[in-house]
Amino acid sequence: MKSAWPLFLAWKQLFPSQRKVSFFSLLAIVGVALGVNVMIVVVAFMQGFQQKFRSDIIDAQGHARAVPLQRQLEWREDSQKIASQPEVEKVSAYMQGHLLLQNRDYHAVPFSMGIDPGQSDGVLPLNQFLKKGFIPVQGYDSKDVTPIPTTDSLEDDVVFITQQVANRLGVRAATVLLLDDQNFSINKGRLVVERLDPYVESDEWTIEFLSGDQYNLRNSLGSIDLNGSLEQIASDLGWGYPKFKLVEGITPLSKGDRFRFQTFRSSILEIYSPTMIEQAKSDEMAPPREVRVGGIFEVPWQGFHTDALIGTSRFMADMRGEENACDGFFIKFKTDYLHDENKLGELCARLEGYLEGNWRIIPWFVENAWFFDLLKFEEYLMVLIMIPIGLVAAFAIAIALMTTVLRKTREIGLLVAMGGTRFAVGMIFCMQGFIIGSLGALLGCGLALTFIRYRDVLMSFIVTRIAGEDGQAGVTQFYDFYSLEVPYPWESEQSMMTFLTFIVFAVGVSTIAGLLPAWRAARMNPAEALRSE
Amino acid sequence: MSNQEQDTVLEARGLSKSFSIVGAADLKVLNEVNLTLKESSSLSIRGDSGCGKTTLLNVIARLEPADKGTLFWGDRKIDAVSKPLATEASWRAKHIGVVYQSYYLIPELTVLENVLMSVRLSGLPITEYELRARELLEQMGVGNKSMQIPSKLSGGERQRVAIARALVNRPQVILADEPTGNLDERTGAEVMNLLLSSCTKEKTSLILVTHNPSFAQATDKTTSLKDGTLIYE
Secondary structure, eight states, X not given: OGGGHHHHHHHHHHSOTTSSOOXXXXXXXXXXXXXXXXXXXXXXXXXXXXXHHHHHHHHHHOSEEEEESSOOTTHHHHHHHHHTSTTEEEEEEEEEEEOEEEETTEEEOOEEEEEOHHHHHHHSOHHHHHHHHOOOOBOSSEEEOOOOOOGGXXXXXXXXXXXXXXXXXXXXXXXEEEESOTXXXXXXXXXXXXXXXXXXXXXXXXXXXXXXXXXXXXXTTSSOEEXXXXXXXXXXXXTTSOEEEEEOOSBOOOTTOEEEEEEEXXXXXXXXXXXXXXXXXXXXXXXXXXXXXXXXXXXXXXXXXXXXXXXXXXXXXXXXXXXXXOXXXXXXXXXXXXXXXXXXXXXXXXXXXXXXXXXXXXXHHXXXXXXXXXXXXXXXXXXXXXXXXXXHHHHHHHHHHHHHHHHTHHHHHHHHHTTOOHHHHHHHHHHXXXXXXXXXXXXXXXXXXXXXXXXXXXXXXXXXXXXXXXXXXXXXXXXXXXXXXXXXXXXXXXHHHXXXXXXXXXXXXXXXXXXXXXXXXXXXXXXXXXXXX | OOHHHHTEEEEEEEEEEXXXXXXXXXXXXXXXXXXXXXXXXXXXXXXXXXXXXXXXXXXXXXXXXXXXXXXXXXXXXXXXXXXXXXXXXXXXXXXXXXXXXTOOOOTTSOHHHHHHHHHHHHTOOHHHHHHHHHHHHHHTTOGGGTTSOGGGSOHHHHHHHXXXXXXXXXXXXXXXXXXXXXXXXXXXXXXXXXXXXXXXXXXXXXXXXXXXXXXXXXXXXXXXXXXXXXXXX
């Protein structure tokens, strides 16, 4: 194998006999590996964020939104038409607008949306948003045991608002605290609040175990004082009262065991619509609409309105003074259309035709194109910034190899004297660049796979060290890396392409880095090289 | 061709070479040098330092072009003035072995790997030549050092390895440029004896550049290079 000797010598110069590895080789390979690792990890995470934002957007607004090109009185028929399509999973109509909210002297004008709570959960996971937006009250001698609100409590005089709106207005939803709980045995059964509707008044509730199966339930207002079996007193007292439930423990309750709950009523907001404001300008009486805060929600998609209110469609229709109005539909398609944007675009266009051009169907990726363009730009920018990392490694390799060429001048002369061609001698150094690049790329890929595998642990470690335990929550609010899906190359074509791209880049740049020393070695005059000191 | 001509493995005719020196006249180191080397014969070249002995070897090995003259590598006629070609490198790898004063062993390779480098460069199969390489190392008295790296060897041992490397792929000619220059007298004598006996045994021709008259006397022909001219003694 005549052509193989430059490769043999290149390998031996990097990994000499009788030694495990040379210091130069180790540094060069680790340098390339770190560069490759950083580039892959950053791009993989950027792609992971893009994927997460995709699913957040779809959660927040469905796969597509239908917007009427003019006022559609027959929108219910159109909604049914869309829903009847085999590709469509769910359609939810909505109304939207801006309303003025007031609590004492605090005001907010959130983006307001009216939906049918019965239909919304199919497209918008409102219950998930309410869970995400729930912030328990921290108390020294009490514990917030408020059940997370659900769309079941969304009525015409109940609204859900985002955390930002709640904070601005200083309002909150109904809350219940369990008092005097700290010394209670954890083995005993306990009473929990199963439901706390927006109409519950501020009150103190006590449930005391008497004996046998007898309990006493009373409130501080004195309107309730019941004795009876657990089933009787724990049963639903009706709307406006908390609903209690017993969770059995290992140790039975003993006489005198009691549970004290403090309920706080939900805040009441005064709401004005633009119509009301116009009426007020004309000196007409326009009393505000009073609604209760039924829950605080948080939409994971940061592009969603941070100042938002969700009420029922009837509420919005009343506020706008319009009957039978619809501002559009949220549409959710079947899973086949989740990842294929082209297919989804074609389907939306087909639906537009089916609705005789009266509706514009906007897929999620078109509606949020600005955001993904921005993310893509950020990804490219990151790559652009990181490319110099690879080039720095290449320069380091070139300089080290150039030094090797100078150090090995007489050996180069000898190899030519022994019958090596100048080209083959040059190849020794070019191949060293290739070997460093290949091994560095492999090691870099290994590091990147390890990073992807243990990303939660590593990110948590890094973020905690930088931002602290409390800061971590703030960071995850914007970059919820714990829920990132960063695919391995064997799981996604995009990930495979990322890995391959950076492998080729690292190997290419390292090989090119070896070209200059190779050229220098190849043009060396062997006779002069042998004479050199 | 006569029988005498058939035995010639190397011939130089009218080789001339001079070097430009800034601010001075050109330095003529070879002036119409003629040299003939027969098969299995040896020839020594003596001369003062800087007289052109190494240059003559370089020109013969086609490591640098001459200003004038012709070379014959066996039947192959070469214009010594032309730039060395890649094909000549291939021929050199198979037919010429080199031994230098400074050994020039590759520090990253073991002794055995160093010896086998000649085989690799010639494109010959390593497995077939490994046994021969080991035998040569045994002959040179460094058989037990085959897996050592050169830095662990003494100067004499290194030169023995270099001789084994020059001989391993059975070249027609060995060009030895002051092979004992870095060795003490006793070691130098041992190494020189090994080189001469090995060349005889392997039927390899030898051109030996040396300052040592007794080593020179041990060759079949002795010459000296003076004022660019090769004088047969």
